[in-house]
Amino acid sequence: MEKLRIGLIGTGRFGRLHLRVLRQLPHVDVAAIADVYEPALRSTAQEFGIGAEECYLDPLELIKREDLDAVDIVSDEQSHGPLVIAALQYGKHVIVEKPLSVTSEEAHAIRRLQAETKRQVMVGNISRFSQPYYAIKRSIDNGMLGNVAAIRSKRNFSRSWFHSFGNRVHPVYESGVHELDLIVWYAGCRCLRVSAFERNMSGYVHPDLFSAVLVFENGLVASLDSSWMVPSLGPQNLVETLELDGTIDAEIEVIGDKGTAKFGLAHPGFAIWTDNGIQHPETTLWPTGPDGIGGAILNELTHFINQIVKGQSSPVMPLSDSVHVMEIAEAIVEAARSGETVQLGSGQQ
Structure with missing residues (x-):
């Protein structure tokens, strides 16, 4: 071709x-x-x-x-x-x-x-294409977890990174969208209402941390906590291929009436100990192997390339999900600002 x-x-x-x-x-x-x-x-x-x-x-x-x-x-x-x-x-x-x-x-x-x-x-x-997160989705779709009742998630980043983002963009659009996308994927339906809270510790335009609770059409309740306050001596886990001096500390737990699935990004079971500290290299996102990245x-x-060749929209990453994530992100910002629960529409726009 x-x-x-x-x-x-x-x-x-x-x-x-x-x-x-x-x-x-x-x-x-x-x-x-x-x-x-x-x-x-x-x-x-x-x-x-x-x-x-x-x-x-x-x-x-x-x-x-x-x-x-x-x-x-x-x-x-x-x-x-x-x-x-x-x-x-x-x-x-x-x-x-x-x-x-x-x-x-x-x-x-x-x-x-x-x-x-x-x-x-x-x-x-990228999380939808990472094997642990994809395996959780499979466990939901094949009924292993039963009816999913709740999702708990967090994503924390190094405090030093916030200097680049604090005046640039609200963290819900930078760190929070990762977990919001997974929550929407796992829930399989629309979010109806959002409550949220935030706190500004560093004095930038945007808050260092926020917490949100989401309620979905099927009754599922999801929580999301995100902060940019991991200290400088947090476990270094972005040391493979794309080296960043810092930490992504992410966890998600999907709770069903037949089972629970969990994944934590910061401690995947691989460690390197040196005189300069301990590393936990992240090996699911972009590891370098014998044939490249x-x-x-x-x-x-x-x-992405395969779907262009097939002439088909992606079944893994449909645009409608990404649009809904933007609706939820916007609702989180408004809910935290106003102190009120925000109701989301039907999505028929």
Whole structure:
């Protein structure tokens, strides 16, 4: 088959990870890259041997290229919605890093445009492609857990990372969407109402932590706690492939009337002890193996390409779920601000 030509928007640390994985796929040609920050763009072009004529400081100029089949958007959160809309308007398939957008209005606009253009739109909610989380979904679908009554989840990040996000985006759109996406996936129905609370400890525009309780159509009750306050000596677990000096401490528990499923990301059973401390390398998201980068990131990008070839929307990561996650995220922000329970609509927009 002919190679799919993809343009990559965003050449930061995670954008370069996407680029490395896309280059492993036999039927993909990363034909152009874009970034509004010129030093990152030029550095990435030099590292990967990409010519100057294939580099763009304006992502819209990349999107307008007629020889591209798809775009991979790995830019800052505020740009996601507008760039996805532009890509669809120019007939491109899209994979966009989470979140889909930062407003439900943009999310609904994307859903309407996707229905009109019949293009593939997939959000990079990587947890759905990670084996432990996927196995929990299987245990729900095959009845092993029985009727699911409750979901408890948390996701905590290193305090040092919040300097980059505290004035940029509410943490519900950065850390919270991971768990919200899993909760929506596992619940299998719409959320009806949301209560939430938050606290600002660092003095940034956005809070360091928030807690939310969600009630779904089928009666399922879900809780989500998220903070950016893990201390500097927390277990280092992002030391495989994409090295970040810090910790992701995530746990989820799905409780049914026949069984319970649990997974904790911070202590997967693998440890390295040195004079400099203890590491718990995370091995499900993007581990490097003998044939390159594997894990969830490879599964996610391979699935995106396969669905384009098949001409089918993703059964694993349907756009409707991502739109609903944006509705819930927006409701959490409002509920925490107002101190009132927020009722969600029917979703017929």
